[in-house]
Amino acid sequence: MEIIRPTLVLDKKKCLSNIEFMANKAKANKLRFRPHFKTHVSAEVGSWFRDYGVTAITVSSVQMAEYFAENGWDDITIAFPINPLEMENINALAAKIKLNLVVETHEILKILNNKLTSPVEFYVKIDTGHGRTGIEADREGQIESLLEYALIYKENIKFRGFLSHSGHTYKTKARHTIYNIHFDALMKLNQLKKKFSPVFPDLEISIGDTPACSISDDFRGVDEIRPGNFVFYDLMQQQLSACEYDQIAIRMVCPVVSKNQSRNEIVIHGGSVHFSKDYIMNIDGKKLYGRIVRRDGNKRILLNEMNYLHDLSQEHGILKVSPQEFNKFKIGDLVEILPVHACLTAHAMGWYFTDEGEIIDTMPRY
């Protein structure tokens, strides 16, 4: 396939190297590596993890669990609150694979106890400060009373441990803040482990976020890590110092279709239906939707922050470029853009094109 339209190109070598990096880190720290597959959502990309010893995965919906179960994965954690409307689907999955769920209320535990027809294990979701879901780590009484039910409801449900996602690392501006949040989460989770281990000696700690898993080497008390975004990385992760530009494994290749000299703007085919609309702030205080890589023969040059994807409409992308760069762009050129948020860009596109020329599909929409 020749690239003539907005195309999400996947650098398989970089992707494999990102997987290897995280797999090695898990191994060195004696952690189970249960990568989150919500970023790529692709059976093919998922299969690449097998070569690095991965046998257990994380997903963020029952639908995604069904997709990966159909594609040969038999140990899946659904790291998302249980939706009682999906109990039939959960039962079908639990009959087929080793299924791990996440619980934060007695209400849901009771539903599981009443409706499960095959065994599952569950984690209690702990909120270490992100403030999205889970029981706040210091509410030990609340956790204790939930776990009392875990001792009663024993037929099909077994308590496995505590699971957290320190998503507030995404809101930080400096590397040391990620360490702070991570260390704080470890302290909270270890405190819970210590308190509840006498009753549940096998309980595990599972943590999640890509920034901390990428930069930290301190995993005391942790049994399992569930990073996801690292498989591709992106500008948001780079800005958080979780990766280098060179580790970003996807790029959107877009045709230049128009130029406006008076505004120093280059118009590309590549809009919000391709990139989605997450942004970071550029050094000029404006929204940045992507960074530009210009090809010069075989060289690939990352342009500085004065040149960036500065606006998106449905199909149009507007590059702001410096006057020096302006003339180097020609209508009909292909320009490469590093995306801000890999997960959303991958979802918006729904397919990848590898540097080796292979088209890779993702999960069907329904």
Place this chain on the structure above:
Amino acid sequence: MEIIRPTLVLDKKKCLSNIEFMANKAKANKLRFRPHFKTHVSAEVGSWFRDYGVTAITVSSVQMAEYFAENGWDDITIAFPINPLEMENINALAAKIKLNLVVETHEILKILNNKLTSPVEFYVKIDTGHGRTGIEADREGQIESLLEYALIYKENIKFRGFLSHSGHTYKTKARHTIYNIHFDALMKLNQLKKKFSPVFPDLEISIGDTPACSISDDFRGVDEIRPGNFVFYDLMQQQLSACEYDQIAIRMVCPVVSKNQSRNEIVIHGGSVHFSKDYIMNIDGKKLYGRIVRRDGNKRILLNEMNYLHDLSQEHGILKVSPQEFNKFKIGDLVEILPVHACLTAHAMGWYFTDEGEIIDTMPRY
């Protein structure tokens, strides 16, 4: 199909009524109605327009033109700058259907002249103030010299008229500003019509945006309108006063999966992969990603602005609700959300579920 997961429900009756409204307005003003199909991007939804006399459509990519041409549409305007890399596809389309293109430079006109193998007509894109693409309306010299080539390159290309999209109506805060922008665009386009009619007596004026087409009754000098979003409308259009809440024809139906009383937050399954990430500002100065409709038996109640979809991560949506409303939400309930930007939400989902229980597909991703 029973709804158990985030589902984009399409109210076909409202959708037909929106189509009828715009078709009638076009008829009353003696305008060709060439709706933009980029909002729904669905052969099935597109077919509904036939009943209102629509035979000509607008799209925003060559790929979309190919899709609708395969589905029986034979008069298509691609309202997007020409990408020279797609000349083969353009030729294949031009051989098959009546194809209209948009041009703003001599460079592109020359490429068309050299490479076209079947006839097309073209519009010159005029920038009436939006500042995205097109020649600024007052640059009459630039337009004139472009049209001189139109008289030379006569084999396969014919100048059809001026086309504009006053997308800056989307940045307004008040209804009268939409009128101002629309009136200003009409003056600019009529000035061009007057100037170039002696040489091109059949030249047409084609205008685009949904806000102006929805609220204005002044279409002096205009030959064709190309609104798109009106087929569904959304909160952005409502905020612009281009529609009423009751005209919004799509809603995302999402399961409630978690609650947090101390934060007055309800967690739904429904995130940025479902809604995409466009937002408007709520009256509290925060980002709003959707408004909540609560079902109470057969009644549907639009909650006030103190209750709204206030944050999105990949699969999670966080509703901020008032303490009074909080207890009315139960885990396992289905809640309805009016989306901010119908085009992006429709694209993110990629399929619709009608109130009549029909699943409707959209254009394949590649």
